[in-house]
Amino acid sequence: MNLTERRKEFLRHVVELYRKTRLPVHYPSLAKTLGVSKWTAYDVLRELERLGYLMRHYTLTPGGVGRSHVVFSPSRKALQIFDPKEASEEGEGYQEWRAVKEKVLSTLRQAASEERLQEVLDTVLGEFYQAKSPVARAAWSIALFLAYVRQLGHKGRTAIQRLMAHAPGGKTRLVLLAGAVLGMWAQEKDGFWEEKLADLLREHVPFLLRLTDEEASLLDPLWQESGL
Structure with missing residues (x-):
């Protein structure tokens, strides 16, 4: 499995959202940004996770009772692609x-x-x-x-x-x-x-x-x- 241009585009948006908030990204938020279905976004993020570019975490859903949702944060490997300096200085905020x-x-x-x-x-x-x-x-x-x-x-x-x-x-x-x-x-x-x-x-x-x-x-x- 390779980092295709499509996957790289998804990854770039994850990194950008992460930089803005310093928090893991929920895939429906990414789907809205890219104009794709949340399931498409989830599938691509899972592929990026398997490639080592993303890390998966679980948080409780705001407004929910006991339900968790999946969020993703970029790994050092992902940050290295877009800004090597940031990867070495910032590390993984999560x-x-x-x-x-x-x-x-x-x-x-x-x-x-x-x-x-x-x-x-x-x-x-x-x-x-x-x-x-x-x-x-x-x-x-x-x-x-x-x-x-x-x-x-x-x-x-x-x-x-x-x-x-x-x-x-x-x-x-x-x-x-x-x-x-x-x-x-x-x-x-x-x-x-x-x-x-x-x-x-x-x-x-x-x-x-x-x-x-x-x-x-x-x-x-x-x-x-x-x-x-």
């Missing part, structure tokens, strides 16, 4: 997000132990204030709320789980998480949480609303993958 995500999930797994909760909270807050990209900052903000949920009793955690499972996906679900935490926090008035959550909640919702749908779709699965 790998950076995966590293952030893995660190968030690893940190949250430690929050299962009450003895380590304070240590985990300190780590989450430190990472939040040091994060440079909008998605990384939002991920650590969400991690703080999830860490709070982990220290709730069975009744509180179950209520949050049900809310999240039935809420629309994307930004809506992330905003609802913040609101639910705010409601539970207001009943407890714990000194530590009163100080930390009040500050974060003031900026959390406006910050989430500024995220693109693609960015929100990357963040949405965190609540499930954290073992909430």
